[in-house]
Each structure stands twice: as structure tokens, then as C-alpha cells.
Amino acid sequence: DQQVKQNSPSLSVQEGRISILNCDYTNSMFDYFLWYKKYPAEGPTFLISISSIKDKNEDGRFTVFLNKSAKHLSLHIVPSQPGDSAVYFCAVTQGGSEKLVFGKGTKLTVNP
Amino acid sequence: SQTIHQWPATLVQPVGSPLSLECTVEGTSNPNLYWYRQAAGRGLQLLFYSVGIGQISSEVPQNLSASRPQDRQFILSSKKLLLSDSGFYLCAWSAGARDIAFFGQGTRLTVV
Numbered sequence: 001d002q003q004v005k006q007n008s009p010s011l012s013v014q015e016g017r018i019s020i021l022n023c024d025y026t027n028s029m030f031d032y033f034l035w036y037k038k039y040p041a042e043g044p045t046f047l048i049s050i051s052s053i054k055d056k057n058e059d060g061r062f063t064v065f066l067n068k069s070a071k072h073l074s075l076h077i078v079p080s081q082p083g084d085s086a087v088y089f090c091a092v093t094q095g096g097s098e099k100l101v102f103g104k105g106t107k108l109t110v111n112p
Numbered sequence: 113s114q115t116i117h118q119w120p121a122t123l124v125q126p127v128g129s130p131l132s133l134e135c136t137v138e139g140t141s142n143p144n145l146y147w148y149r150q151a152a153g154r155g156l157q158l159l160f161y162s163v164g165i166g167q168i169s170s171e172v173p174q175n176l177s178a179s180r181p182q183d184r185q186f187i188l189s190s191k192k193l194l195l196s197d198s199g200f201y202l203c204a205w206s207a208g209a210r211d212i213a214f215f216g217q218g219t220r221l222t223v224v
Contacts (some may be wrong), residue, residue, distance in 0.1 A: 098208070102158070
């Protein structure tokens with residue numbers, strides 16, 4: 001069963017606009033959430049994270065929002081740039097476990 | 113600084129042949145180590161993780177096995193490859209599940 005769901009396989013936005021990538025999880029015990037970015041034929045790289053004690057974390061153009069009651073997190077990229085075009089994965093983990101579980105990813109295309 | 117090495121970058125193997133993919137980490141001790149597979153439409157699937165030498169947790173029953181003979185070495189193996197084993201295999205390390213995971217460059221395995 002899928003513990004982490006990224007229901008949009010792809011997203012296309014115009015340069016300069018906002019990109020919103022979504023992620024849903026099933027287990028309320030998950031308490032740490034991460035976003036990774038991946039280019040083809042490369043390993044993913046860490047982007048931003050958030051702990052369950054927060055509902056927002058911001059780093060430059062990237063902001064992650066967490067809604068614990070809805071078991072939902074989102075990544076906002078503002079403004080979007082063509083270099084942001086990649087596959088974005090959300091990942092979750094929980095205290096006491098060393099597992100890091102990823103979603104299926106969303107391919108973001110930012111058009112010039 | 114810490115680095116992770118994964119090899120080979122690409123591999124073409126016939127069905128029924130054995131497999132050995134190696135991953136080593138430098139610049140840290142007692143890391144968590146992970147093997148993931150990215151198959152078409154499946155996202156990043158966690159295959160194995162290890163929190164110490166000789167300690168392997170398997171996430172998905174399959175044709176693969178993993179071993180950790182040394183603190184910073186993680187090996188993915190198969191005795192007889194299947195066509196369905198084709199995919200992009202990624203090794204990762206972290207200081208703990210709540211820490212950032214750093215990925216290797218991946219191995220593209222094609223079973224023919």
C-alpha cells in the first residue's frame with residue numbers, strides 16, 4: 001500500500017509563476033517530511049524539510065506547508081524558473097524508525 | 113566532507129545472471145544506508161535499509177538481497193536476475209532517518 005501519495009504525475013507552469021506540488025500521507029505517526037529534486041540519470045538532492053511541530057518552512061523561493069489534520073504537505077516554488085524543471089519527490093519518516101519512504105514523484109516543467 | 117560512491121553507472125545483464133552493485137560512503141561513520149529502485153511509474157521504492165554492520169531490513173519481497181560487510185559498504189545482490197529487475201538503482205546514506213539523505217549517482221540496470 002502506498003504510504004505516500006503524489007497524485008499528480010506532472011505539472012507544467014510558466015516561468016515566473018508559482019508551482020505547487022502536493023503530497024498526501026496515510027500514517028499520522030509520520031513526523032518529519034522532506035522534499036527532494038531529481039534530474040534524469042542522477043540521484044535525488046535534498047531541497048527542504050519540515051518537522052511536524054511546524055506548519056511552514058521557508059528557504060528562498062521554496063516553501064513547504066504542512067497540514068497535519070489533512071495529512072497533506074505541499075511545496076511552493078515562487079517564482080518558478082526553467083532550471084526548476086525536474087521530478088520532485090516528497091519523503092516521510094517517523095521518530096523511532098530509520099525508514100525513509102518516498103512518493104512516486106511529480107515531474108515539473110517550467111516553460112520560458 | 114562526506115561522499116558516496118556507487119558503481120557501475122550502467123549495466124546490461126542477461127536474465128538468470130548474478131548481480132552485485134556496490135556502494136561506499138566516505139567521511140562519516142555508522143551511517144544509515146539505503147537501496148532504492150526507480151522503475152517506470154513506481155517512484156523511488158525503498159528496497160533495503162541498514163542501521164549497522166550486518167543489520168539489514170528488507171522492505172519488499174523480491175529477487176534481491178543486500179549485505180553490509182563493513183560500516184560504510186552496502187552491496188545489492190541477486191543470484192539470478194529477472195527481466196523485472198531492470199531499473200535505476202540508487203544508494204543513499206544519512207546520519208539518521210531525520211537527517212538529510214544523500215544519494216549516489218545511481219546504476220541503470222537493464223536485464224535482457
